[in-house]
Amino acid sequence: MFLDILIMLILAYSFGFLYYGLYRNISARVHGRFGPSIAQSFYDSIKLFTKDTSTSFGWMFYAGPIIMASGALMTVLFIPYLNHGDSLIGFSEYGNLIVVLYFMVLGPLGNALGVGSHGNPFGAMGIIRGLTRLIGLEMPFYIAVIGLMIASGTADIAEIMASQKETYNIVAHPLLFIAAFISFLGFMGKSPFDVVGAPAEVYSGPAVEFGGKFLALTLSQSAIFSFAKLLLMVNLFLGGADNLVDLVVKTFILFLAAVFVGNVYGRLTTSQSVDFLFKIPTVIAIVGLMFV
Amino acid sequence: MFNFEITPLGNMFFGMSLLVFVSLFFVKNRDRDLMLHSLLLGSLAMIFYASDFITLFVGWEIMGWSSYFIIARTADVKTLQKYIVFNLGAAFALLGAIILIYGATGSFIYSEIDFSVVPKGLGIVISVLLLVAIFVKSGVMPFHYWVVDSYDKSNHIFSAILSAIISKVGIFAFILIFFRIITTEYLQESIFDIVAWLGVITSIAATFKAINEDEAKRLLAYSSIAQLGYIITILAVFGSVSIEGALYHTVVHTFVKLLLFINVAAIIYVSRESRFDRLGGLLYKYPINFILLVVGIIALAGVPPLAGFSSKFLIYTVLLEEKRGLLLAAVMFSSASAFLYSYKLVYGIYLGQRTSDSVDSYPKIPVSFYIPQIIGVLVLVVLGTTPGVIVPAFNSILTSIGMESVAYESIFVLGSNFASFNGGVIMGALGIIFVVILLFFVKLKNRAVRARDRFDISYCGEIPKADVNLHYGYGMGKELSRIGLVKLILKNSSHTLWKRISQIFADASNIMQRVYNISAQSVGLLIFTFFTILLFVGVK
């Protein structure tokens, strides 16, 4: 049990950072650059963890990133990694898809509290942008997930994975997949929905006062969290993975799709992105829900 | 004359009311009126333990009037007018329904009423009248018009009572009437689809109104409307699990709102401010109160591991089981948007920068303010860790009103046949992970230097002056109005509707007045006309 959890977390951490490194590399190639090394994100993370000092604003500033990291870790631990079998399942037998969906927002809430406590208005602005965008992102994603839960007749992730033996949900419910994928782009912080941390506009937004180990923890949790989202999408729409190789291949394909879409779009403002998300993906998802 | 019976349902509601009243008894309050409060508690006992409609109605009326006099101590005329018009209207609707029920079935006593003899059309009229009464008490749109002002203008103790207890009377009446007296089979496919959608539209609209609100108590009032919207929605779906979910959410909402209202009341008590643009930065001044509020908003937003998640989970599983996808999507949308106002509440008061120079001279919060809050927190944490612990109690309620009981596994597990989760594991795992990360984080060989003061922020190389507004409490949520859907919600309010209705009434009364003001001749003519009509009717 303990070892299982440890392996899950290590896998999530390494794949999260590896994918992030790949993302930077691929983006660089798209720009016609050489790009950083694939392990660059690891270097950044270790460097930030080993900085000598960092500025703190009191205990709530400490608690914020820790709550956020706990939320990300819990999300990963409640999603089974593999299709069948008793290993790499974490706590998933004690929870279900609804628990996972709600653990996904524990992190943002903790982050919001931590960011609010330092009194920098740019941080609060970023948080509000994030929470507003979250409303837009959750709408199509939730409808898609509801559709899947109704179609499979269960909220248990393992059972939803098992129910895709013959046809993957991406084939059975393509409209739901499209809606969820557009949301997923935003959840991954990819363009065009990446206005939250705009560096020049709101001074990095939520991360404005995070330096040193605080930034390190924030980055690490976001790597783990993005792997969790990839995993969730694979489990829900691509039938889960039979073994680790399968897992890597499927998450990587999904990740590549997100990267390529993200690289060709500019950045939408908050209200534009929420408006877009309310109009197009939500309608697609509702139409998809009709066919369930 | 008055008949009473002790039922598990009444026990649950009255037990909650008693707990809330007792915990609020100690709280410092300038406008306390013990006589009216005990009258109110007595009337609640009358409502919850009544066994016939007359007792219910009398209790309902006493409740309405005693609340009126409590609100009247602090509120202005406009608020009171709204309160009295709506609550009297509700009472008349209830009375009308009771009389119609008596006319059709010949009894006031719950156990003797056999509703299956009532014709379908009359049944729907009765249901609509009863629903109006319930909607007014619970503040379902468009009958929520009185709620926000009354919550805002009454004293801080009574706001908590209004939100925690009085709004639940509507839920109690709903369960009593539509599950016990007018049985489910009778009305299954009629107006309740509309009721379900009304509930969820209420919650969505109220959520965005709450986000746009600048005053702590008004924000909480809108949030209360939104949360009660869910309960109405889930009740209108019918079924054992839906009652379980509704009761669960009732319990959670009672204690969340008790906690939040008293928390805000404590801040208003020490600072005499309730607007977000005049509060802010109180985190390190009142850290305990801050932690209590955070517990409250985590439960309000329905994030695990606290009890808010348990009730939301039940609501979602019910809707999933019934395959009400769109309804569920709407509920989830409202629930997701609730984060924004939850965050606005905590940011506006405790986070951000100070906006007042006199913060240092604010007094300490009296200990009595912590009693209701700690009770609330205990309930939320216990129900979060052991979500199944009150399911047996719900089962006894369900069997007493003649419904099937719901699945019960152990105190740690909550769920239906559709899905379940283990609250103990969630709480335990989250706690362990939190502590592990905390230890790792503190042990890192990295010195965290405390920022010099509250202006030591990265502000593009500047040191902000004290007169620069750094608190984002006021504008927060305003930018949402740029989004089309939200703009639509914010622009419209039920004010226009009620304005028009009151205009119609004013015109009608003008005409009536003209009738009374004119000479004796025309009165004679009126009497003549009346008798002529009577004659014709009689001949026929």
Added chain:
Amino acid sequence: MQEGFVSYINDQKDMAQASLEADTEGIKNTQTVIQKAINWFRARSMFVVAYGTGCGAIEMPPVFTSRYDIERLGVVGVATPRQADIMIVSGYCSLKTLKRVIRTYEQMSEPKYVIALGSCAINGGMYWDSYNTIKKLDDYIGVDMFVTGCMPRPEALIEGFVKLQDRIKNNNIEPGYIKYKEDYQFYRANQERLFGKNIAPAFIEDYTGMDI
């Protein structure tokens, strides 16, 4: 480094000499394996807050573009000083700008390094007799690397980064921020000579603050 007048080329000679002397000094080179590893990571990952004070700001963006692509060395731009390891002060500093430069520098977390870009930041350059600009940035904050030129080409800036990476990796020359901390009275006096008491509260107070 001693006088703050050392150009980029002189710096190179200095470094070679310093690495020779390092063994005899015996202070800097007694690193443990872990310290070496940490230094390697620090050198490999640099977050830069690029402070465009003067005309040199124009030369910084090309460094991040496809043509020069500094990201392959692990150098990334960030917006806030809290996240940054390196500050580039590009060109002349007027008094008004210098105040912000000092503030930004003090808000960075350690270890932190400063690259002074262009002649103006070294000796005043063409502004050497201006009433409103400073001549020697090294008098006010601890500068680690000077890149000469008016303006220096992006290649020069990249070479500056590479040299700084070497220096961090080998840890053989005392970084500017340690000098700044040790000789704080000197820097503070210089700052107060320009601004009087009208600057941020003393930096040294940071180190008496609460430690969590």
